[in-house]
Amino acid sequence: MTSRKHHAPHRRALPQRVSLVLQTAQLLREELQAGQWRDHLPGERELCERFQVSRPTMRGALEQLRREGRLDVAHGKRRRILAPRRCVASGSWAKTISLLSPVPLRSVPPFVLCWTDLLRAHLSREGFDLQFHVSQKCFAAQPASALAALVARGPAAVWVLLRSTAGIQRWFVEQQRPCLLAGTCAAGIELPSVDVDHRAAARHAAALLWRKGHRRAALLLPSGTYGGDTETEAGFREAFTASANDPGEPLVLQHDGSVAGVESCLDVALRPPQPATAFFVARTAHVLTVVTHLLRRGLRIPEDVAVISRDDDVFLEFLTPAVTRYVSAPEKFAQRLSQAAIQLARTGFAPRKPVRLMPAFVAGETV
Amino acid sequence: MTSRKHHAPHRRALPQRVSLVLQTAQLLREELQAGQWRDHLPGERELCERFQVSRPTMRGALEQLRREGRLDVAHGKRRRILAPRRCVASGSWAKTISLLSPVPLRSVPPFVLCWTDLLRAHLSREGFDLQFHVSQKCFAAQPASALAALVARGPAAVWVLLRSTAGIQRWFVEQQRPCLLAGTCAAGIELPSVDVDHRAAARHAAALLWRKGHRRAALLLPSGTYGGDTETEAGFREAFTASANDPGEPLVLQHDGSVAGVESCLDVALRPPQPATAFFVARTAHVLTVVTHLLRRGLRIPEDVAVISRDDDVFLEFLTPAVTRYVSAPEKFAQRLSQAAIQLARTGFAPRKPVRLMPAFVAGETV
DNA sequence: TCCTGCTGGTCATGGCACCTGACCAGTAGC
DNA sequence: GCTACTGGTCAGGTGCCATGACCAGCAGGA
Numbered sequence: 001m002t003s004r005k006h007h008a009p010h011r012r013a014l015p016q017r018v019s020l021v022l023q024t025a026q027l028l029r030e031e032l033q034a035g036q037w038r039d040h041l042p043g044e045r046e047l048c049e050r051f052q053v054s055r056p057t058m059r060g061a062l063e064q065l066r067r068e069g070r071l072d073v074a075h076g077k078r079r080r081i082l083a084p085r086r087c088v089a090s091g092s093w094a095k096t097i098s099l100l101s102p103v104p105l106r107s108v109p110p111f112v113l114c115w116t117d118l119l120r121a122h123l124s125r126e127g128f129d130l131q132f133h134v135s136q137k138c139f140a141a142q143p144a145s146a147l148a149a150l151v152a153r154g155p156a157a158v159w160v161l162l163r164s165t166a167g168i169q170r171w172f173v174e175q176q177r178p179c180l181l182a183g184t185c186a187a188g189i190e191l192p193s194v195d196v197d198h199r200a201a202a203r204h205a206a207a208l209l210w211r212k213g214h215r216r217a218a219l220l221l222p223s224g225t226y227g228g229d230t231e232t233e234a235g236f237r238e239a240f241t242a243s244a245n246d247p248g249e250p251l252v253l254q255h256d257g258s259v260a261g262v263e264s265c266l267d268v269a270l271r272p273p274q275p276a277t278a279f280f281v282a283r284t285a286h287v288l289t290v291v292t293h294l295l296r297r298g299l300r301i302p303e304d305v306a307v308i309s310r311d312d313d314v315f316l317e318f319l320t321p322a323v324t325r326y327v328s329a330p331e332k333f334a335q336r337l338s339q340a341a342i343q344l345a346r347t348g349f350a351p352r353k354p355v356r357l358m359p360a361f362v363a364g365e366t367v
Numbered sequence: 368m369t370s371r372k373h374h375a376p377h378r379r380a381l382p383q384r385v386s387l388v389l390q391t392a393q394l395l396r397e398e399l400q401a402g403q404w405r406d407h408l409p410g411e412r413e414l415c416e417r418f419q420v421s422r423p424t425m426r427g428a429l430e431q432l433r434r435e436g437r438l439d440v441a442h443g444k445r446r447r448i449l450a451p452r453r454c455v456a457s458g459s460w461a462k463t464i465s466l467l468s469p470v471p472l473r474s475v476p477p478f479v480l481c482w483t484d485l486l487r488a489h490l491s492r493e494g495f496d497l498q499f500h501v502s503q504k505c506f507a508a509q510p511a512s513a514l515a516a517l518v519a520r521g522p523a524a525v526w527v528l529l530r531s532t533a534g535i536q537r538w539f540v541e542q543q544r545p546c547l548l549a550g551t552c553a554a555g556i557e558l559p560s561v562d563v564d565h566r567a568a569a570r571h572a573a574a575l576l577w578r579k580g581h582r583r584a585a586l587l588l589p590s591g592t593y594g595g596d597t598e599t600e601a602g603f604r605e606a607f608t609a610s611a612n613d614p615g616e617p618l619v620l621q622h623d624g625s626v627a628g629v630e631s632c633l634d635v636a637l638r639p640p641q642p643a644t645a646f647f648v649a650r651t652a653h654v655l656t657v658v659t660h661l662l663r664r665g666l667r668i669p670e671d672v673a674v675i676s677r678d679d680d681v682f683l684e685f686l687t688p689a690v691t692r693y694v695s696a697p698e699k700f701a702q703r704l705s706q707a708a709i710q711l712a713r714t715g716f717a718p719r720k721p722v723r724l725m726p727a728f729v730a731g732e733t734v
Numbered sequence: 735t736c737c738t739g740c741t742g743g744t745c746a747t748g749g750c751a752c753c754t755g756a757c758c759a760g761t762a763g764c
Numbered sequence: 765g766c767t768a769c770t771g772g773t774c775a776g777g778t779g780c781c782a783t784g785a786c787c788a789g790c791a792g793g794a
Contacts, residue, residue, distance in 0.1 A: 014419050015390035017752085020781070023382035043741060052381050054782045059743085076741050076789035105484065106697050107681055110477045117472065117484040121499075122419075124491040132488075259687055285685040288655070292687045295662035314474055315682050318652040320626055320659045330473050335419065384781090387752070410770060421753045426772085443760035443770050504763095504768095512763085 013125050021060035022347055024053055028061055032070060032081065041071065041079040064349065097123055097341055098131045098156035099182075102139040102163055105132055109284055110313045111330055112162070112182075118334030119160075119341070126342055131156065143167045151177065157345040160337070166225055178344050182337060184227030185354065192350040194336045194357075198228045198310060201326040201359050202235030202280065205308045206250070209278045210239070212367060214306060217278040218251035218269050220262070220286065232282055232310060251276055255286075262289045270297070270305075278306035278367075284313040291319055291366075307366040312359075321365035328359045391420055391428035399437060399448065405519055407445040408438065464490055464708055465498045465523035466549075469506040469530055472499055476651055477680045478697055479529065479549075485701030486527075486708070493709055498523065510534045518544065524712040527704070533592055545711050549704060551594030552721065559717040561703045561724075565595045565677060568693040568726050569602030569647065572675045573617070576645045577606070579734060581673060584645040585618035585636050587629070587653065599649055599677060618643055622653075629656040637664070637672075645673040645734075651680040658686055658733075674733040679726075688732035695726045 028047075031037070041047065041062075048058045062079065065071045072080040099116065101108065108116070120130040133154055137146035147168065151159070159179040161168060166186035172179040173189060181193035202219070209217040219236045221229045233252055240250040253269055255261040269276040281287045287309045291301065299305050301321055309316060312327035336355045344350040395414075398404070408414065408429075415425045429446065432438045439447040466483065468475060475483070487497040504513035514535065518526075526546040528535060533553035539546040540556060548560035569586070576584045586603045588596045600619055607617040620636055622628040636643040648654045654676045658668065666672050668688055676683060679694035703722045711717040 013394070015387050015394060015424075016419075017387060017780085018385055020382050020384065027380070027382060045741090056783095057382075057781065073742075074789090075743070076791085078741065106478075106481050109681065110480055111473075113477055113480045113484065114473050117480065117487060120484060120487050120491070121497070124487070124496060129491060130488070259685060259689070263687065285682055288682055288685040289687055292658060292662060295659060296687065298665070313682070314476065315652055315655055315680070318626060318655040320630065320656055320663065322626070384751085412770090424752065440771075441760090442772070443762085445770065507764095509764095 013127075020053055020057045021064065024051055024057060024061035025064040027051065028065060029070070032065075037081060039081060041081060043078060064347075067349070095128055096131055096154075096156045097128050097158045097160065097345060098133055098154055099160040099162060100133050100135065100138060100150070100164070100168075102134070102136060104134050108162075109311075110315070111284075111311065111328070114330040115182075115334040115337065118331060119338050122334060122338035123341065126338075128157075128342070128345065138168060139163070139165055141167065144171055147171050151175075158341050160341060163226065178348055178350075180337070180340050180344055180350065181227075182333075184231055186225060186227050187230070190352045192340050192344065192352055192354075193227075194333060194340060194355040195228055196311070196326075196328045196333070197356040197358050198282075199231040199235035199238075200356075201310055201361075202232045203239040204361060205280045205310070205326070206236045206239035207242075208367070209280070209306065209308070212278075212306065214278040216251065216274055216276045217280065217306075218253050218276040219280050219282075220253045220255065220265065220290065221282045222257045222286070223254040229282060236280065257286075259289050262286050263293050266290060266293055270299075276305070278308070280308045280310060282310045284309060284311050284316060287316065287323060287325075288319070291323070302366050312362070324364035324367045325362050326359035327362050328357055332357055387420055387424045388427035388431065391418055391424060392431040394418065395428055395432060396437070399432075403522075404448060405522075407447055407520075409520060410445060462495055463498055463523045464495050464525045464527065464712060465500055466527040466529060467500050467502065467505060467517070467531070467535075469501070469503060471501050475529075476678075477682070478651070478678065478695070481697040482549075482701040482704065485698060486705050489701060489705035490708065493705075495524070495709070495712065505535060506530070506532055508534065511538055514538050518542075525708050527708060530593065545715060545717075547704070547707050547711055547717065548594075549700075551598055553592060553594050554597070557719045559707050559711065559719055559721075560594075561700060561707065561722040562595055563678070563693075563695045563700070564598075564723040564725050565649075566598040566602035566605075567723075568677055568728075569599045570606040571728060572647045572677070572693070573603045573606035574609075575734070576647070576673065576675070579645075579673065581645040583618065583641055583643045584647065584673075585620050585643040587620045587622065587632065587646050587648045587657065589624045589650060589653070590621040596649060603647060624653075626656050629653050630660050633657065633660055637666075643672070645675070647675045647677060649677045651676060651678050651683060654683065654690060654692075655686070658690070669733050679729070691731035691734045692729050693726035694729050695724055699724055 044055055044058055044062070048055050051058065062071065066073055070082055072082055105113070123130050131154060133150060135146060135150055137143065138150060140146070143165070157178065159172065159177060160182055161179055162182050164181055164183060166189065169181070169186050169189045169191060173191065179191060181191050183193060184195045185191055185193050206217065219233060221232065237250055251269060253265045255265040279290055281290050287307065290307060294301060294305055301307055307323060309323050309325035312325050316323045316325055336357070340350045340355070411422055411425055411429070415422050418425065429438065433440055437449055439449050472480070490497050500517060502513060502517055504510065505517060507513070510532070524545065526539065526544060528546055528548050529550070531548055531550060533556065536548070536553050536556045536558060540558065546558060548558050550560060551562045552558055552560050573584065586600060588599065604617055618636060620632045622632040646657055648657050654674065657674060661668060661672055668674055674690060676690050676692035679692050683690045683692055703724070707717045
């Protein structure tokens with residue numbers, strides 16, 4: 001209420017569940033501000049009685065206030081009330097949500113472009129403005145200074161991170177800035193995230209290739225430590241070792257993302273005496289490189305080599321032969337992302353639990 | 368809550384669950400009162416999309432309104448609006464700008480997707496809401512009824528038309544609805560429009576192919592009467608006849624847009640005794656089909672056949688060999704489009720003079 | 735010193751609202 | 765008649781919340 005009252009009377013455009021926890025937290029804040037209690041809060045059970053909610057709910061609300069720095073908690077003792085440190089005034093920039101990307105809008109893949117637009121549509125309906133920020137430097141090895149500059153320059157209620165590196169994620173955790181990953185967290189980091197379930201897709205693809213008789217199947221990924229790619233590799237290995245009585249190592253090829261890089265990777269994998277007979281390819285753009293390169297080498301698809309794409313984009317339909325792939329719904333992706341972003345913008349917190357969307361298998365002619 | 372309403376304005380003291388059904392019903396009531404819809408309500412599924420709730424929830428809300436006597440419902444037909452149809456406050460829908468497309472957002476090419484998002488960003492900053500409408504029927508031979516239904520259902524200050532047919536354009540001219548073409552006008556129609564200068568690109572490409580010695584160059588287009596494609600053909604012929612002392616007819620191949628259609632077109636063009644040695648291809652998606660089909664036939668690019676793409680999309684960079692093409696700036700496109708749209712929305716008029724953006728030639732390895 | 739009654743911390747269980755996807759039947763335009 | 769849309773219905777799954785129980789730390793009194 002404190003912040004909303006200062007805004008224009010913006011009626012909610014979308015029905016949404018209002019969690020009891022948030023309501024309770026808000027009521028507690030008001031009571032605190034009114035000076036209802038002096039030094040310590042009453043016990044949890046008494047508060048439950050007073051507000052007619054269950055203990056887990058009340059504890060959620062109290063935890064929220066603790067995170068805001070209004071309460072101090074110790075085992076066995078009642079919660080101490082702290083001086084209300086002026087919380088960040090949700091002023092002019094509370095209505096901006098920023099998206100950080102390593103590449104400009106015109107270069108992002110169609111799937112991402114699509115959910116970005118849907119996200120913007122959702123947010124705009126709720127009165128938020130989505131700003132697209134491009135910064136190469138933030139994706140370098142030492143992103144701290146670039147990130148600090150960026151955040152100072154374009155203040156936002158929430159940062160949505162695209163293709164974020166572990167370094168970026170760590171920075172946001174340390175700075176305690178509200179942020180949201182469009183992707184998967186790096187190892188050891190817990191941030192709210194939305195992503196396609198690449199692990200499941202990889203497992204399914206590897207099992208399929210195995211069933212089809214492929215014993216030399218390769219996974220082709222860009223190098224670098226993206227959480228989603230790590231998951232892909234894990235899923236691929238899982239299915240591989242589960243299928244084989246004598247699990248040989250599956251081939252995992254890492255390239256630098258350039259066309260030449262992908263080509264040389266392929267050439268290595270195809271070298272005798274044990275050439276790869278199947279490729280599971282991450283990133284749709286590289287599927288194009290793989291298919292055209294294989295065709296140029298005179299290999300037939302799928303007779304000589306099988307290809308499966310981990311992701312989907314419109315243009316894959318237009319390749320001949322049609323590419324076997326896993327498709328995800330951008331609408332769902334945008335929906336989950338916008339829900340989390342709005343919650344994060346309004347309350348400052350969002351559930352850490354990763355949201356994973358199950359992709360659908362689409363059979364093509366490349367297996 | 369019911370009893371509290373009779374009391375003095377007393378802020379809520381207890382947290383309580385508010386059912387989504389009730390919230391949705393309330394929002395529907397407000398939209399109805401604002402005159403958002405005329406005669407009938409949109410379908411349940413569309414409403415669900417709009418309000419981001421599930422069908423059971425939406426049905427609960429609709430049932431509530433039916434009990435209140437505001438709606439009449441019959442199986443198989445849309446819900447009829449009964450009650451006090453307030454006069455449409457023009458303010459309520461003057462802030463909506465609609466975009467009409469034959470294909471869903473997830474299927475439009477990246478370039479279009481990109482300027483769509485940029486357009487939405489511009490409009491949102493000016494307080495407009497961009498709605499994306501998909502309707503196959505409006506792109507059929509007799510679009511009148513479908514267009515009337517669409518326009519009645521989703522009122523908008525301006526309609527932005529994507530891949531519009533001559534029939535659609537004529538309807539908007541006749542109805543005198545404010546509209547704006549993202550594309551080129553059909554013959555004999557004058558509507559404000561923004562498009563890439565395809566004629567210039569085609570002329571340049573044809574001249575280039577001629578200089579390189581190609582005497583059997585083919586233009587590959589989807590069939591149908593799109594203004595932009597007509598311009599492309601005109602430009603291609605212009606350069607061809609200008610170059611040749613004895614102007615033979617340039618090959619113009621029309622296909623149905625499907626992969627198989629493109630393939631059979633190519634096979635025809637490559638047939639002896641005079642096989643085509645170069646293809647100028649409209650639509651990036653079909654460039655993929657062309658390149659992969661040629662490679663599968665064992666043809667070398669560019670040694671045996673040259674390929675030039677009229678348009679650009681991100682993914683063309685990832686083909687090997689890299690495709691020679693014409694690129695346009697989506698930022699410029701969106702900027703011109705939003706300027707015209709906002710002017711049209713605010714004043715009701717926009718200059719008829721077509722806006723044409725000059726594409727840039729990017730040399731690849733396919734010529 | 736032990737006991738008792740408070741405090742916060744944690745867990746398993748179950749109910750309920752809601753979401754998802756699917757299928758059916760009626761309607762309308764082609 | 766066919767197709768694409770409409771409303772009507774249902775089963776299965778998920779997430780939030782309530783309930784009640786148990787544990788561990790802290791205090792004060794017998």
